[in-house]
Amino acid sequence: MRWGKPMIRIIGICLAVILTTILIGVRGIYAQSDQRATVMERQALMKSALKSYFPLLAVYNGKSTNLTKAGEAARKLKDDMAKSLALFSEGTAKDQVPGSRAKPEIWSEASDFEAAGNVVISSVDKLIEILASGDVEAFKVQFSLVEQACLGCHEFKPSGGGKFRFGK
Numbered sequence: 001m002r003w004g005k006p007m008i009r010i011i012g013i014c015l016a017v018i019l020t021t022i023l024i025g026v027r028g029i030y031a032q033s034d035q036r037a038t039v040m041e042r043q044a045l046m047k048s049a050l051k052s053y054f055p056l057l058a059v060y061n062g063k064s065t066n067l068t069k070a071g072e073a074a075r076k077l078k079d080d081m082a083k084s085l086a087l088f089s090e091g092t093a094k095d096q097v098p099g100s101r102a103k104p105e106i107w108s109e110a111s112d113f114e115a116a117g118n119v120v121i122s123s124v125d126k127l128i129e130i131l132a133s134g135d136v137e138a139f140k141v142q143f144s145l146v147e148q149a150c151l152g153c154h155e156f157k158p159s160g161g162g163k164f165r166f167g168k
């Protein structure tokens with residue numbers, strides 16, 4: 001077989017097609033690992049928010065009287081929660097990204113999700129204010145409202161589901 005000009009052109013076109021296919025594939029893999037990273041980050045932040053919940057629970061149960069520590073925990077909880085809620089980008093539901101437990105309702109009922117997010121942030125804001133005032137009775141009432149705000153999206157137990165999270 002002679003390597004004439006048409007043959008070289010065909011090989012050139014084939015190479016171009018193969019390279020383009022590889023590039024598209026690599027971009028797809030990167031996009032997917034980006035989304036996987038987003039899911040892992042928001043889950044870690046939610047977990048961290050739950051960690052901050054316990055020093056607050058201790059005050060609620062009368063096991064701690066350290067309102068300064070509780071105030072710090074409440075501020076951290078709010079921070080983590082706000083950061084986590086900002087990471088629910090479209091295309092990161094359970095059936096789209098491995099490991100995600102996010103329900104599609106987060107996007108199909110986006111205003112409800114946003115409202116539930118606003119409720120938790122504003123309820124923690126109020127808790128921070130109350131902690132600064134030192135009123136433990138008012139704290140107890142408000143702490144229950146913070147718990148309710150979490151339940152607006154999902155149950156407390158890690159395997160639990162809810163309006164916006166699939167159970168395990």
Ligand code: HEC
Pocket residue numbers: 039042043044046047049050053081085099100101102103113114116117120146149150151152153154164165
């Ligand atoms: C606006 C809705 C919303 C609110 C309010 C909310 N969460 Fe979440 N949370 C979610 C969703 C959705 C997931 C699942 C995320 C995923 O799997 O990608 C989740 C996951 C979690 C997880 C599991 C993280 C993991 O490792 O998989 C914990 C723990 C958690 N939330 C704690 C809390 C606590 C504590 C509160 C209240 C202070 C709270 N959440 C309030 C929506 C919410």
